[in-house]
Amino acid sequence: MKVLTRTLLAAVALSFAAAPMAQAQQHYGNDRKPGYSSSWDKHGARRHHDWRKGERYSDWKRRPPVRDYHRHGLRKPGRGQQWVKVDDSYLLMSVATGLILGIAAAR
Template sequence: MKRLIITTLAATLLAGTALSGTAMAAGQRYDDHGRYDQRHDNRHDNRHDSRYDRRDHRDDRRDHRRWERGQRLDARYRDNRYYVSDYRARGLRAPPRGYRWQRVDDSYVLAAVATGLIASVIIANH
């Protein structure tokens, strides 16, 4: 009798696990980086909607901020396209080792290459 109850209980548990595993696997999808994304729903996939592209560009324009010594320069502004190689022609002093001048918004920012820590900020003359 015990054997019958244990066998029935084990079969019920295995059947329940198999059904719930199938249901869960049906809801799981991989995102762009190969991770599971269970919340993904095709009805709300806005990655290719042009309204969202325009909104992103508007946010960049509003992100004008005042840089100060001691802050960290955002990683996006530490890119080579903001790098100022002709600092002497612009009236800037030579950067110390490990630092470089970046032109961000309307300012020249002297920041550490490795950490982005700002050592000096000079307003750019147009």
């Protein structure tokens, strides 16, 4: 009876130790926040993202604002808006909400 009890306790202890490892392994490589988009695929090839008005882009604050918008053929952003360059596009962002208000192709 003691052997059965020890075996059972060892199995329970092992399951508690193995569960976090299995969960960590399951999410390996997915350490980005939701809404993050990368312009590179797993093989290093550049990929294109089709931006849409009204879509939320949560990582836009990491990009520097486009201050010389006239030079790039962009209209002056309104109050609470700013242009950011993402890959081959300029996105007009709402500073308050992170929603895309306008899109222009980069030249």
